Amino acid sequence: MSASTNSTPVNEKGEQVLQDFKLLDAVNDRYGGVVVEVTVPLESTLFTSMLRASIAQWRQQWQLNSSLTLGKFSGGVQGMFGRTSSGRDDCSSGGDILGKRGVWIKLPIQHSNLVDPAVKEGFWYHHAEPNYLMLCYWIPEGTHTLPANASHRVGIGAFVMNEKREVLVVQENTGRFRGTGVWKFPTGVVDEGEDICAAAVREVKEETAETEIEAAKWMPFEEYASQPFVQKHELLKYIVDICLAKKDGNYSGFSPVHTSSSFSDENNYMYFNTRDLEGQ
Structure with a gap:
């Protein structure tokens, strides 16, 4: 896991300043969140500072995206965007303007020293496997909508x-x-x-x-x-x-029918009464 840098938007007086700080590398998930997978050793203090800076940026993105959404519904988003030389819409700093909601941190067992710092920053346990722990965090105010861990067996x-x-x-x-x-x-x-x-x-x-x-x-x-x-x-x-x-x-039961899905590359099966469907 490498670190990227960014700049804080304002200082304590509310004035815009540029200040480099390290961020955690993360990938966007398909539900408006980010996933951080720690792959290299980190000291707890460094990890904490990187985590705080990253959450601050993700929260800023969320607030900005919320403002843009409100402006869109009131017909006032024009002019809040700039147009880059490549022709794509961008925001003032050229960064990702999509609001981040859920934050996931995957901690392999060899980096268990980072569990306590993450919990102190507001993360909670989501699930654990033999070789890693998954923690999560919710940026918007109010009740989170993160899915619960799978807790049932077939x-x-x-x-x-x-x-x-x-x-x-x-x-x-x-x-x-x-x-x-x-x-x-x-x-x-x-x-x-x-x-x-x-x-x-x-x-x-x-x-x-x-x-x-x-x-x-x-x-x-x-x-x-x-x-x-x-x-x-x-x-x-x-x-x-x-x-x-x-x-x-007198009872046909369900039969497995192999299907394809754009949601996953794994094998997919539907179980249903094929005899009645085929009119037999």
């Missing part, structure tokens, strides 16, 4: 039935079901970026491996459904009804 269960109308069930040797005698469908959690159907196949393979379970077998569907554990929980009773309807052809 769980899956695999309904596998053979031609004898028997379902694949397992007894786990770890977790809450260890030693309970409960026979259950293979279940697990979808990994990040993993297709739901691929996750179901993976979990079946993992949970039927000798190291993952106490036992596995084929069990008549009715025997599985009559277990007190299944009958006790409404969710599992719904799953039994859905699986049985699926087997008998």
